[in-house]
Amino acid sequence: MKKFYDAREKSAPSNRKALQDKALSAMVKLGYKKSPAFKKILDLHKINPAKIKCREDLEILPVISREKLVEMQLKTPPYAGLQNPQSAVDRIFTSPGPVYEPHLSESDYLWARAFCAAGIGPDDVALNAFSYHLVAAGLTFHAGLRKVGATVVPSGTSSSQVQVQLIRDLGVTAYVGTPSFLASIISQAKEMGYHFKKDFKVKKACFAAEPLLPSLRETFEKEYGIDTYQMYGATEVGDVAYECSQKNGWHLCEETVVEIVDPSTGRSVAPGELGEVVVTRLNPIFFLVRFGTGDLSRLMTQKCRCGRSAYRLAGIAGRVGEAVKVRGLFVAPSQLKLLASKVGGAAIQAVVDRRGHEDHLTVRLEKSSVLSDKEGERFKKLFREICTVRIDELEFVESGVLTSGEKLIVDRRNW
Numbered sequence: 128m129k130k131f132y133d134a135r136e137k138s139a140p141s142n143r144k145a146l147q148d149k150a151l152s153a154m155v156k157l158g159y160k161k162s163p164a165f166k167k168i169l170d171l172h173k174i175n176p177a178k179i180k181c182r183e184d185l186e187i188l189p190v191i192s193r194e195k196l197v198e199m200q201l202k203t204p205p206y207a208g209l210q211n212p213q214s215a216v217d218r219i220f221t222s223p224g225p226v227y228e229p230h231l232s233e234s235d236y237l238w239a240r241a242f243c244a245a246g247i248g249p250d251d252v253a254l255n256a257f258s259y260h261l262v263a264a265g266l267t268f269h270a271g272l273r274k275v276g277a278t279v280v281p282s283g284t285s286s287s288q289v290q291v292q293l294i295r296d297l298g299v300t301a302y303v304g305t306p307s308f309l310a311s312i313i314s315q316a317k318e319m320g321y322h323f324k325k326d327f328k329v330k331k332a333c334f335a336a337e338p339l340l341p342s343l344r345e346t347f348e349k350e351y352g353i354d355t356y357q358m359y360g361a362t363e364v365g366d367v368a369y370e371c372s373q374k375n376g377w378h379l380c381e382e383t384v385v386e387i388v389d390p391s392t393g394r395s396v397a398p399g400e401l402g403e404v405v406v407t408r409l410n411p412i413f414f415l416v417r418f419g420t421g422d423l424s425r426l427m428t429q430k431c432r433c434g435r436s437a438y439r440l441a442g443i444a445g446r447v448g449e450a451v452k453v454r455g456l457f458v459a460p461s462q463l464k465l466l467a468s469k470v471g472g473a474a475i476q477a478v479v480d481r482r483g484h485e486d487h488l489t490v491r492l493e494k495s496s497v498l499s500d501k502e503g504e505r506f507k508k509l510f511r512e513i514c515t516v517r518i519d520e521l522e523f524v525e526s527g528v529l530t531s532g533e534k535l536i537v538d539r540r541n542w
């Protein structure tokens with residue numbers, strides 16, 4: 128098992144910057160030539176592509192939020208015209224919005240750096256409990272695990288009972304998925320009469336798509352002897368950052384240019400200050416330059432004891448806009464508006480809070496002539512179709528309770 132994925136992880140920050148600046152400049156020039164939509168953005172802002180020579184030059188370009196990308200893709204399906212039409216696309220993933228993402232390439236091993244830093248290698252049998260269905264997660268985590276040599280059990284979103292059986296029968300050593308799902312697998316094992324630590328071999332866990340609460344991390348590590356690692360990315364741009372053995376911030380991936388910006392100006396904030404995480408993945412296929420994740424974080428530029436020289440993100444402090452993640456999936460105001468249009472314009476509000484370690488989604492829906500309170504199940508199904516996420520509680524409210532001044536999404540979780 129390798130300590131570092133490759134030599135780039137130890138390179139001097141100035142060398143890394145030079146390498147990334149060169150790739151960035153090439154990407155912008157290629158995008159201008161190949162993608163009419165990207166050319167239009169530059170022309171609109173009177174930017175000569177040859178002038179973009181380094182990451183600092185990016186600031187004159189607009190940040191493209193998830194909402195904006197959805198809007199652009201609706202106008203120009205499937206990729207908003209941001210792709211290189213001459214490139215072969217291996218896979219097309221989708222995520223709620225909907226957003227379509229051309230997978231960069233099967234030879235671009237997302238997450239492998241993260242798994243390497245978590246000490247996962249050829250001796251591991253890894254249970255990949257991320258969905259393989261439509262979304263990017265399952266297959267991209269799978270490829271990363273294979274790249275570091277691990278044997279993968281593609282369990283996806285099978286029930287926790289099935290996951291326990293797989294962990295037991297196959298001698299699984301590492302778990303990849305959300306922290307809340309691991310917590311429910313552990314409690315399922317208990318119900319089935321097992322002692323998770325004594326009876327099973329799971330010693331490592333890599334989490335993404337959901338925040339790992341410190342209390343839950345402590346339970347996993349102290350009570351169950353599982354070494355835990357956090358990974359951070361977005362389906363639109365792939366892997367962005369990952370935790371090392373020091374567990375103090377997440378190292379930025381070599382393939383991504385990350386800016387921390389003031390969401391109101393799009394300009395970089397000083398290192399250490401909170402701002403929006405804006406990502407550009409260096410690649411010759413999809414010219415999504417300056418993708419605004421909507422996540423808030425800070426940049427740590429100090430040296431890390433693990434030996435990696437890449438700067439780190441100090442976790443995620445929250446969300447910039449109103450779009451919130453529920454159990455790892457985004458719910459955006461645009462989706463609720465679409466939903467409202469399908470139920471005769473009835474007012475809708477989504478309220479997210481936490482019950483134990485789980486996200487809990489309550490949806491408040493105005494009774495209307497189109498939808499009576501007897502049709503809750505139909506609405507729940509429609510909600511799941513549009514927003515992907517399941518409603519935990521549906522509350523019908525009288526007409527006029529939800530005024531136009533109310534927020535569409537209320538996030539009551541403490542981050």
Ligand SMILES: [Zn+2]
Nearest residue numbers: 371431433435
């Ligand atoms: Zn480190």
